[in-house]
Amino acid sequence: MSAETDRRWLTLALALLVAFMLVEAVAAVMAGSLALLSDAAHMLTDAVSIVLALVALRLSSRPPKGGYTYGLKRVEILSAQANGLTLLLLACWLAHEAVHRLFSPPDVEGGVVVWTALAGIVVNVACAWCISRANRSSLNVEGAYQHVLNDLFAFIGTAVAGVIVVTTGFVRADPLATLLVVALMVKAGWGLVRDATRVFLQAAPDHLDPDTIRRRMAQLPGVEGVRNLHVWLITSGEPTLSAHVVVRGDCHAVSRDLRRILAKEFALSHVTLQTEHANGRLPASPAAALEV
Structure with a gap:
């Protein structure tokens, strides 16, 4: 409407x-x-x-x-x-x-x-x-x-x-x-x-549990850990998420899959993900931090 x-x-x-x-x-x-x-x-x-x-x-x-x-x-x-x-x-x-x-x-x-x-x-x-x-x-x-x-x-x-x-x-x-x-x-x-x-106060929306979201993200193959997860509302009906994700393998593919899951299962479309390889080095590509 x-x-x-x-x-x-x-x-x-x-x-x-x-x-x-x-x-x-x-x-x-x-x-x-x-x-x-x-x-x-x-x-x-x-x-x-x-x-x-x-x-x-x-x-x-x-x-x-x-x-x-x-x-x-x-x-x-x-x-x-x-x-x-x-x-x-x-x-x-x-x-x-x-x-x-x-x-x-x-x-x-x-x-x-x-x-x-x-x-x-x-x-x-x-x-x-x-x-x-x-x-x-x-x-x-x-x-x-x-x-x-x-x-x-x-x-x-x-x-x-x-x-x-x-x-x-x-x-x-x-x-x-x-x-x-x-x-x-x-x-x-x-x-x-x-x-x-x-x-x-940027509290998580009532219908979104950060711990549930964190566990679901951690279940994705290629995800080693999820840090600094934040979920809040910009305004009514516009939930937002940001997180630091430790990955192994192709960080671009993992980020793409994470965004797909967050959009489909939690209706989160405004997502910012910073990825880090499991060996502690940030990816060389400037796409290490992806936002949609």
């Missing part, structure tokens, strides 16, 4: 979110509902997350230039981390407000809450569908998707709270629904911050 296609779907989701967010903010003030206000605030972070995603998509598509030998691909990881942090910070503020309202609950117009929340469910389903059409293997796009998905769950909780207020008069259902939203926001926010931090 092209970056241009991703941008179209994200832009459509952004337009839907912003339009409904303004309506919901007015409804929250009219109803005196913290749950609706928290949903509106959450939708604001949704909109910001999509704007960040759009900016990151444009920047990360720029080709390598000057000192940026990988281009600006990691801008999308910065965007994902910013999305996670905004979720966590907003969750702290909403938790504080919800606890305060549990002890001093204000009057809440349950009917307005119910109808606004039901409309929010429809809008968020549409937005989630739009973003799901984009490339969710990107941590950046996944961050925007998690924002919207959490907002969908929040609206469901808010609708239930509104029904409880209307049918029983139990106004504390409103801040309780807000605390449910907070729990969902913390879960999603922490996941995004954790995954983005792993990329910045």
